[in-house]
Amino acid sequence: DAIVHAAHQRGLKVAAHAYTAPAIIDAVEAGVDSIEHGYLVDDAGLRLMKKAGVFLVPTLTIARPPSSVIRRLGEQRALGAVRLRDEAAAFERAYHSGVRIAFGTDSGIYPHGRNADEFLVMVEKGMSTQDAIRSATTVAAELLSLDDAGHLRPGDRADLIAVSGDPLDDISRLQDVEFVMKNGHIAKRDGEVTTAIDYRLEQSY
Template identity: 55%
Template sequence: MKARTLGIIGLLLPALSLAQVPGQKPPADHYTLIQAGQLLAVPGQAPRERMTIVVKNDRISAIEPGFLDTLPGVPASARVEVVDLGDHFVLPGLIDSHVHLIGEPSFSRRRAERGDRNPPSAAEGAVSAMVHARRTLNAGFTTVRDVGSNDESVFAVRNAINAGRMIGPRILVSGPAISGTAGHADNLPFDRDGDAQARISHGICDGADACRGVVRFNYKLGADVIKMTPTAGFSDNTGTEPQMFEDEMQAVIGTAHMLGLKVAAHAYSPIAIKQAIKAGVDSIEHGFLLDDEGIRMMKAQDTFLVPTLSASYPPPVFRIPDPESVRLRNEYKAFERAHAAGVKIAFGTDAGTFSHGDNAKEFGYMVQFGMKPMEAIRSATVVAAELLGVGADAGTLETGKLADIVALRGNPLDDISTLKQVDFVMKSGKIAKRGGQMMEPFTYPATFLQ
C-alpha cells in the first residue's frame, strides 16, 4: 500500500537516522523480564499470580510462572532488563476503536463560536494529533482506530510513529469520512463545492460511482479502514434520518472490501443502521437508535457495535437540551439490548469530542449499563483486536504476539475505575511509561530506536 510522504513531517519531527553502518554488527537482542503480581494474559480467562512475561525485542517469547530475574542461555551480548511489577495488575495494551486524533473540545468550541465549519489545517491537525497520540498512549491505549480526519494529518503521525520517530499508539487511519453533499462529514467550504478534486479529498460523493472513487482515493492515501456517515450526528441539528442512498453504501462497502479494507458506519437511525448491515458493513459506530430488528441482523451478519457511550458527554456546545431524557436514554438502552443479545461490542470512545487521554472513562459507562468488568476489558482487547484485524499481534499477552502491556496498581476486576490510573505502558517491547511517568516524546535512550 502506497502513501504519499508529507513535507510537513520534516518540519515537525527530528531527523533520526536508523540506518545501519555497513559492516556494523546488528544491535544485540534486548530481553525484558516483566514480573507481574497478577497477570490477565487473555481477558475472559482468570488472571494468574506471580508470573513473568519474557519479552525479546518487540515480542513476547515466553510467559513463565514465578518471578524470573535472570535468563539462562541468552548470549553474553544480549541486554536483560528486569521490570518489577510484583505489586501490579498486568494486562494487554488497550484498544480504542473510535477516536479522532485531530479533534479537541476547545478547538470545536472556538469554531462554533465563530460559526466556522472549516476543519483545522493539515499543519494544525498534525500537531494536535501528535499531542493527542501521546496522551492516548499515556492512558494505556497502545492501538487506536482513527475514524475521520482531514487531509493527511493523521497519516503523517501514524507513519512517524511506525518509523520510530516519535512515541505513540499504533494507529489505524481511515482518512476523510465519506458522506454525501451536506452530510455529516461534509465540511467543505461553500466556495469550493464546485471543485471536483476538493470534494474527493474531503470524502464527499453523490452517487455510487462517485463513492467508489472516494474509497479508492482514501486507499491511495494509505487508509487502513474506511469510514462512512450514512446519517447525521446530534451535533448537526439536522435529524438522524439516512443521508446516503443504499446503492451509495453498497458502493463504499463493496469497493473497500475488494481492496481488503473494513468499513465503519456512523449510523444513528434504525433505517440507516439496517441498510448498512444489509450492505455488509463491518461495524456500526454509535448506533444510538438501534432497534431489535437491527440487533438480530447484527447477530446474523456478525456485525460489531462500537457504542461510544462517552460521546454522550461532549463539550456543552454540542449538547442538545435535556440530553438525559433523549439521547442518553436511547443510547444506553441500545447498548443494554445489544449486549444482552450477544452482539459483538468493541470498545470505542469518540475521543476528540472529549479530551484525549480520558478514554478509560468508557469502561465505567459500559459496566454501569450492564457489562461485567471482565467483559468491558475484553471489549477493549480481544474483541476490538478482532474488529481491527490485529488479533494476530494484539489483544492478548501470548507467545509470539507484540509486547503491548499495561499495568495498574489496582485490580480492575474489583474496581473498573482503576483503568483510569495506568502506571506502566509498554508498546511493541519499548517502555513508554514507567512509575506513572511518560518518556519524552523525541528523546529516547538508544535502545528505544534499535
C-alpha cells in the same frame, strides 16, 4: 455497497456512524464491519448485526457525558448529547442480545487520554468488568483483524498497560494507567511518560 466492496478489496475495514434503526439496517446490509453509536438500534437490527457478525461500538460516553465531559464540552453541546441518553439503553439490549461490542470513543468528541471514561459507563450500564476489558482488547483486535494484538501469546506484539490493583474489581482503575508498553517499548513507567509514542499505525500494524 460499492464503498464497502472497494474497502474490503483493499483489506480495509468499514465503520458506519449510524443512529437510527433503518440507517443501521442499511449499513449492515451493505456489509460494514461495525456500527458506531447505534443508539436507536431496534431488535431487527440487533438480530441482523449478530447474524452478519457486525460489531457495535457503543460510544456511551458521548451519549451520557459525565459532568467532567460536560464541563469540557460546554453546556450547549453537552445538552445536545444528553438528549440521546435514554437511547443508551440500546447498549444494554445489544449486550444481552450477544452482539459483539468493541470499545470506541468516536475519537475527538472529548480529549484523548480520557478514553477510559467509557469503561465506567459500560459497567454502569450493566456490562461485566471482564467484558468491558475484553471490548478494548480481544474484541477490538478481532474487529480490526489484528491477529497479534488484543491478547498475550508467544509471538504477539507486546502492547501492555499496567494499573494499580485489579480493574476487574474496580473498573475505574483503568483511568489511572501507571505503565505502558507499546510493541515492546516502554512508553510510560511509574506514571511518567518515558518516550514519545509513535501513533502512526502504518508503521506498527
